[in-house]
Amino acid sequence: MTKLTDTRFTAQPPAPRSRPHQKKNLVQRIGKGGFIASLPFLAPALAAYVVFVIAPMISAVRLSLYQWSGYNTDPQVFVGFKNYVRLFTQDPVFWTSVQNTVIWVVLSIIIPTSLGLVMALALNQPLVGRNLFRSVFYIPGVLAPIAVANMWRWMYNPNYGVFSEISKTLHIGDGSGVTFLSDPKVAIYAVFAAFVWQIAGLNMVLFLAGLQGVSKELVESARLDGANNWQVFRNVTLPALRPTVVIVMVLTIVHSIKVFDLIVGMTGGGPAQSSQVLALWSYTQSFLNHDFGLGNAVATVLLVVTLILVVPYLIWSTKGADDHR
Amino acid sequence: MRLFAKAAAAVAAVALLAGCSGGGSNAAGSGTTTLEWWTINLTAPAANAAVDKIIADFEKDNPGIKVKRTPRAVDAHKDSLRTAIGTSAAPDIYDYWAGPGLGGELVKANASADLTEYYKQYKWDERFSDAALAPVKQYGGYHGVPWKLNGEALYYNKKLFAQAGITETPKTLDELGAAAKKLKDAGITPIQFGGTVNWHVMRLLDTFLEGKCGSETFDKLVTKQADWGQEQCVTDSFTELQTWSKDYFNPGFIGINNDESSALFFGGKAAMALEGDWFNASIEDQKMNLADVGVFSLPTGTSRLYGFEQAQYITKDSKNKDAAAKFLDYFTSKAVQQETLGLFAVQSVNKDVKADAAKATQLTKDWDGIFKDAKGLYMNNDQNFNQSQTREYWRIQNLVATGGLDPQQAGADMQKFLESSQ
Structure with a gap:
């Protein structure tokens, strides 16, 4: 008994670590082999990050509180939140650009993503010429957006464009040609069509990579259990694709928010600023209107919107990385 | 964060390019003055060749002065001026539109020098037509030297x-x-x-x-x-x-x-x-x-x-204003303008320059009539x-x-x- 008691005493589980003890360990870790020791190695990258990422962002936010034409000879005048007031209440284009950016993001999440998934599912089957189709669908993704813009602008040309020729051949409309880019109500969607054409193939490649990770055994066992194609997709494939779906969504959102080249190349934000978006409007205010205060106010709004959409992804991805340690 | 990283890289690249693109007026220690002249691109090859010849002829007559011309596309020209004005990278002479919304903005930003003393020295008041002078006199004093007036x-x-x-x-x-x-x-x-x-x-x-x-x-x-x-x-x-x-x-x-x-x-x-x-x-x-x-x-x-006018402005901070004025005097002289008539505009801003009737096409003659009949100018x-x-x-x-x-x-x-x- 005594022995047992002794054993019980000696085999006592270690007491839970107290909080001060944890802190001490953390401090020790940082001090001895952690953060401080790694600082010399981190410093160059950290300095570059501060100079080229953090400082420009702070500078942009600071400039949004000033009135400045961009000339060194012209003093920067502090105006507080006046630029934001002007932006939200007097700028006739700002809300149009917000609306178009939102439309662009929402449509991007729905159309090119779904299209990419459908193409990936189709080209994941044993088809003749599968690799050729994969390449053909992916090629638009590697073209420079400004080249895509030029190409589509010519396709939309009301006098010589392919859509006009088709409409004339088929006697659709009044024979005056297709004028998608000329209609303020349609222009943004006409540019978006070019975006879908370019980005869907990229999404397809990501989904194809994700599909290679779907367990064949699970698919087969689902079929043995009598699941039809839709049920297999809904209950086996789609859950397995979840990480890929999130990555595709985030990349698509990021691509959408910063859309610039296609709009510049196809409409320049027109007609009548009807296809204007936040990134282009920020550039226009700063570099074309020479109003750097207002331009940076737009950039700051864009920054906040981007952070709202991207930070959850960063948290999720960090959490995922921690879970796998 | 990838977005920011990309944006930062782009900003850095632009900043580096902007830093490298500036020229800067200078008085070389060797006794040669180099004039930095920033212009808007001329699309016609013949017009570009004519400007190169003007520079070569001027340098031949003035061995102590070199002219370094930097032509740019419209937006690049505007961006370059915006980043360079007020710094040592600013040119001695810049080409710009003379309207208050464009050239006037730069005058307002203290980019341009008042050339009143050079107008007196070279008697430019007598050289240019009233229509050509009006845009450069609109801010008080004389800002810019008329180069071409397009109708x-x-x-x-x-x-x-x-x-x-x-x-x-x-x-x-x-x-x-x-x-x-x-x-x-x-x-x-x-x-x-x-x-x-x-x-x-x-x-x-x-x-x-x-x-x-x-x-x-x-x-x-x-x-x-x-x-x-x-x-x-x-x-x-x-x-x-x-x-x-x-x-x-x-x-x-x-x-x-x-x-x-x-x-x-x-x-x-x-x-x-x-x-x-x-x-x-x-x-x-x-x-x-x-x-x-x-x-x-x-x-x-x-x-x-x-119509509208383009003028050549001397920057306020230029250390080579005398040499710049000398070049612009040559550039707008009767001989040079007569030789290049039709390459930049159908009419010269120099009122002593006349078109050669024998060489003129009907369109050129029609334009002569339009300019002749006009009473005043309203700008775009x-x-x-x-x-x-x-x-x-x-x-x-x-x-x-x-x-x-x-x-x-x-x-x-x-x-x-x-x-x-x-």
Whole structure:
């Protein structure tokens, strides 16, 4: 008994670590082999990050509180939140650009993503010429957006464009040609069509990579259990694709928010600023209107919107990385 | 964060490029002065060759001065000036439009030197025409040296006019409207415009404003001394623009640029083009039959010429102002201007330069008549307004032209913006 008691005493589980003890360990870790020791190695990258990422962002936010034409000879005048007031209440284009950016993001999440998934599912089957189709669908993704813009602008040309020729051949409309880019109500969607054409193939490649990770055994066992194609997709494939779906969504959102080249190349934000978006409007205010205060106010709004959409992804991805340690 | 990283990399690249692109005026220790001269690209090879020859000839006559010319595209030129002005990278001379919305913005930003002493020294007041001098004198003193004055008018296809039964060129806006209707009835596109560049269609709106409001009110409107929302002529002008864009412009005009729309004129598919005197060279390049093309002044009824000027400005901080003035004196001299007449504009800003009648084409002669008959100048409104006001003017113009805004509302919207952007 005594022995047992002794054993019980000696085999006592270690007491839970107290909080001060944890802190001490953390401090020790940082001090001895952690953060401080790694600082010399981190410093160059950290300095570059501060100079080229953090400082420009702070500078942009600071400039949004000033009135400045961009000339060194012209003093920067502090105006507080006046630029934001002007932006939200007097700028006739700002809300149009917000609306178009939102439309662009929402449509991007729905159309090119779904299209990419459908193409990936189709080209994941044993088809003749599968690799050729994969390449053909992916090629638009590697073209420079400004080249895509030029190409589509010519396709939309009301006098010589392919859509006009088709409409004339088929006697659709009044024979005056297709004028998608000329209609303020349609222009943004006409540019978006070019975006879908370019980005869907990229999404397809990501989904194809994700599909290679779907367990064949699970698919087969689902079929043995009598699941039809839709049920297999809904209950086996789609859950397995979840990480890929999130990555595709985030990349698509990021691509959408910063859309610039296609709009510049196809409409320049027109007609009548009807296809204007936040990134282009920020550039226009700063570099074309020479109003750097207002331009940076737009950039700051864009920054906040981007952070709202991207930070959850960063948290999720960090959490995922921690879970796998 | 990847977005930010990419954005930061882009910003860094732009910053590095901006840092590297600056030239900078300097007085070399070797006794040679190097003039940094920033210009806007000249598209015609012959015009570029002519400028190179001018520089070579000047350097030959002035061994102590070198001229380093840096031509850039329009937006790159504007960006470079914005980043360089006020720094050691600024040029000694820069080429710019003379209107208050463009050249005037730089004068306001203290970029340009007042050249009054050089105007006295070189007697430039006597060299240039009144029309050419007016834009450089508008800020008090003398800012810039006139280089070229371009006029804009209506080019027309004589065959298409004849086909539509038009026997005389229009003398009033009403006659112009009637001619457009005849052309349309004959199945011909009356006039071509490319809407993506905004300033192309703007020329017609400016014309309607000058014609319907008269010179005095036009000037008051563009200098914010008259209310756009209160003047009936403004509503009439926008209404006329809407009529023209709906009935007489090439279909889909707003989705194409001016080069694309000009192809319609060159190809005989549109009867008129509202263009500047530089269009003569394009017509010849496109191998149009010169006998089929004519040009007539915009029938506003005010007798003023529609156009704009480009000037060469000496920067305020230049350490080589004397050498720069000497070069500009040579550049605008009678001999040089006579030799290059027609390459930059059909008329020279130097009033002693006369066209050689034997070499002149009919179009050049027509232009001589237009310049000769003009009494004063009204400038394109993208020269009159600052950049943000111009952009709003274009937005309203395009909304009206595409049916997205009632012409009755257009003037009030413009006035509201002008007041908020003061």
